[in-house]
Amino acid sequence: MKPTIPFHKPFTNQDELTAVDRVMSSGILRGDGPTSRELQSILCKDLPCKHLFFTTSCTHALEMAIMYLELNPGDEVIIPSFTFVSTANAIVIHGGVPVYADILPGTLNMDPDDVQKKITTRTRAVIPVHYAGVAADVNAIRTIIGSRNILIIEDAAQGVDATFDGKALGTLGDIGCFSFHDTKNITCGEGGAFITNLDEIARKAEIIREKGTNRSAFLRGEVDKYTWINKGSSFIQSDILAGILMAxxxxxxQIKQLRKSAWQSYYELLKKFEKTGHITLPVIPDNCESNYHIFFINTVNVDHRDALLSKLKESGIGASFHYVPLHSSPYGRQLSNDVINLPQTDYLSNSLIRLPLYPALESEHPDFAQRVEHVLTNFFN
Incomplete structure (x- = not known):
């Protein structure tokens, strides 16, 4: 029996341990310390962006974005149903209504045409999710929004170090939200970031992030004391995690190149199964540079998906399905009695398989793609 190929492994070594030791030795472990500020400056330059605030998760960055909106009862935010629960939870927790848009085959990203159908006078924001490190079409969404007062909030949890028309994901809309969770390409275990190029949003976001106080202004010497001035919470990431993140x-x-090599190995060996109509492969549009976060395939139906997934696992390949669409989840059905018709979401989510993908995959399992190819060959024969 060949060794099991895990679905994911973070890419860490002595660098992260050295970074933690450096922070511990500094004696400053809290958030927004010197390590956080140094890394904040680096990311603002590298992305580039004007304002970036580290958070304890992408979930909290999304909550900050929704808190900025100050939703009223009945206000709507358009999101894909094919996303992680955090996208919807941020809306529901703060009194809004998630409205679900369908997705596109190939990228599994939000369908701008369906977004257009879902916009109403109650729409306050649209949250495109950049699935698998490939950009949703933010330009098309912005064109649809036009002059209406509707914000674009990017859920770029999977989009760190990917671009759209040469611009970093997370910097395309009014607000961007990053994840540095253990499962992401760039990780500190748990962490995130809130990004904006708009001064007005940044001023309010730093108050929300600092428990509703003007402490940040106090630390900059702009006020002689800080106090409670608005709603907020504790969303600040510690310097220990910032140290890991810097490493x-x-x-x-290097991480992206290693992931790209593995991604391309899958694509080259599996494209023959797409030509025979057994599966479809992911698409990276010409104006997108992926970060190769996920390699997925879609089968013809859920029965094929489940059977093939079982065969892959029996062969020691740590493949997995992905999201249960939010509109069909137990809590999603509680929130709305309406019949929600999202045909692409239903089909693509029920036929999807994610294959193992991480930086050390090729070095640890040189035959990883051939093993997947062998399982598919036997299955479809």
């Missing part, structure tokens, strides 16, 4: 950020080019 990871310095390796981002």
């Amino acid at each position: 990871q950020w310095k390796k981002r080019h």
Whole structure:
């Protein structure tokens, strides 16, 4: 029996341990310390962006974005149903209504045409999710929004170090939200970031992030004391995690190149199964540079998906499905009695398989793609 190929492994070594030791030795472990400020400056330059605030998760960055909106009862935010629960939770927790848009085959990103159908006078924001490190079409969404007062909030949890028309994901809309969770390409275990190029949003965001106080202004010497001035919470990431993240950020080019090599190996060996109509492969549009976060395939139906997934696991390949669409989830059905018709979301989510993908995959399992190819060959024969 060949060794099991895990679905994911973070890419870490002594660099991260050294980074933690450096922070611990500094004696400053809280958030927004010198390590956080140094890394904040680096990311603002590298992306580039005007304002970036580290958070304890992408979930909290999304909550900050929704808190900025100050939703009223009945206000709507358009999101894909094919996304992680955090996208919807941020809306529901703060009194809004998630409205679900369908997705496109190939990228599994939000369908701008369906977004257009879902916009109403109650729409306050649209949240495109950049699935698998490939950009949703933010330009098309912005054109649809036009002059209406509707914000674009990017859920770029999977989009760190990917671009659209040469611009970093997370910097395309009014607000961007990053994840540095253990499962992401660049990780500090748990962490995130809130990004904006708009001064007005940044001023309010730093108050929300600092528990509703003007402490940040106090630390800059702009006020003689700080106090409670608005709603907020504790969303600040510690300097220990910032140290790990800095070590990871310095390796981002290596991480992306290793993931790209593995991604392309899958694509080259599996495209023959697409030609025979057994599966479809992911698409990276010409104006997108992926970060190769996920390699997925879609089968013809859920029965094929489940059977093939079982065969892959029996062969020691740590493949997995992905999201249960939010509109069909137990809580999603509680929130709305309406019949929600999202045909592409239903089909693509029920037929999707994610294959193992991480930086050390090729070095640890040189035959990883051939093993997947062998399982598919036997299955479809």
